[in-house]
Amino acid sequence: EAQVTQNPRYLITVTGKKLTVTCSQNMNHEYMSWYRQDPGLGLRQIYYSMNVEVTDKGDVPEGYKVSRKEKRNFPLILESPSPNQTSLYFCASSFLGQGSYGYTFGSGTRLTVV
Amino acid sequence: DAKTTQPNSMESNEEEPVHLPCNHSTISGTDYIHWYRQLPSQGPEYVIHGLTSNVNNRMASLAIAEDRKSSTLILHRATLRDAAVYYCILRGTTSGTYKYIFGTGTRLKVLA
Numbered sequence: 620e621a622q623v624t625q626n627p628r629y630l631i632t633v634t635g636k637k638l639t640v641t642c643s644q645n646m647n648h649e650y651m652s653w654y655r656q657d658p659g660l661g662l663r664q665i666y667y668s669m670n671v672e673v674t675d676k677g678d679v680p681e682g683y684k685v686s687r688k689e690k691r692n693f694p695l696i697l698e699s700p701s702p703n704q705t706s707l708y709f710c711a712s713s714f715l716g717q718g719s720y721g722y723t724f725g726s727g728t729r730l731t732v733v
Numbered sequence: 734d735a736k737t738t739q740p741n742s743m744e745s746n747e748e749e750p751v752h753l754p755c756n757h758s759t760i761s762g763t764d765y766i767h768w769y770r771q772l773p774s775q776g777p778e779y780v781i782h783g784l785t786s787n788v789n790n791r792m793a794s795l796a797i798a799e800d801r802k803s804s805t806l807i808l809h810r811a812t813l814r815d816a817a818v819y820y821c822i823l824r825g826t827t828s829g830t831y832k833y834i835f836g837t838g839t840r841l842k843v844l845a
């Protein structure tokens with residue numbers, strides 16, 4: 620089944636403890652992206668990647684890192700999480716194709732930083 | 734970056750058509766118009782997309798204005814399962830470095 624898989628689904632952590640949220644897709648998509656969703660603010664793009672070893676900042680990249688060493692994986696790294704990074708995170712992927720392809724989203728990771 | 738504007742909320746009666754508007758006055762010539770919906774406690778789900786011509790699929794129809802500065806997502810017969818937040822976004826190589834920006838969307842309430 621074609622899908623984007625995020626892990627974990629739920630995570631509670633303490634301030635400053637490094638964590639990684641994994642994202643994997645099985646559709647050979649070039650484009651992958653991370654979003655965070657907060658009440659009243661909609662979905663905001665954190666980082667995106669157009670292919671292996673090609674990443675760029677979205678609208679809210681501060682406090683996050685990403686890497687794209689393989690086409691299928693795009694982990695989101697929080698080196699020193701803070702409470703303002705408590706949010707619902709979504710990974711998404713698509714073919715590039717000049718914008719003519721739709722996104723497939725993962726099921727989300729709910730992160731709580733205390 | 735090209736932005737979209739949508740009403741915060743709309744209501745519809747079950748079994749009736751719903752027209753969800755989206756304004757995108759700064760759209761570039763090669764930007765595609767995409768619609769997604771997000772059901773409670775789920776990730777966004779692709780609904781439909783188009784470039785210039787109106788589009789139909791099993792979920793919905795997309796009507797695009799001739800000047801492309803606005804579009805309308807049409808649900809032909811709303812059901813209770815269509816209650817969701819609907820997002821309109823622009824995707825394209827000229828809309829700003831592949832930053833695909835979601836607005837705050839339209840929360841659709843379907844009344845039984």
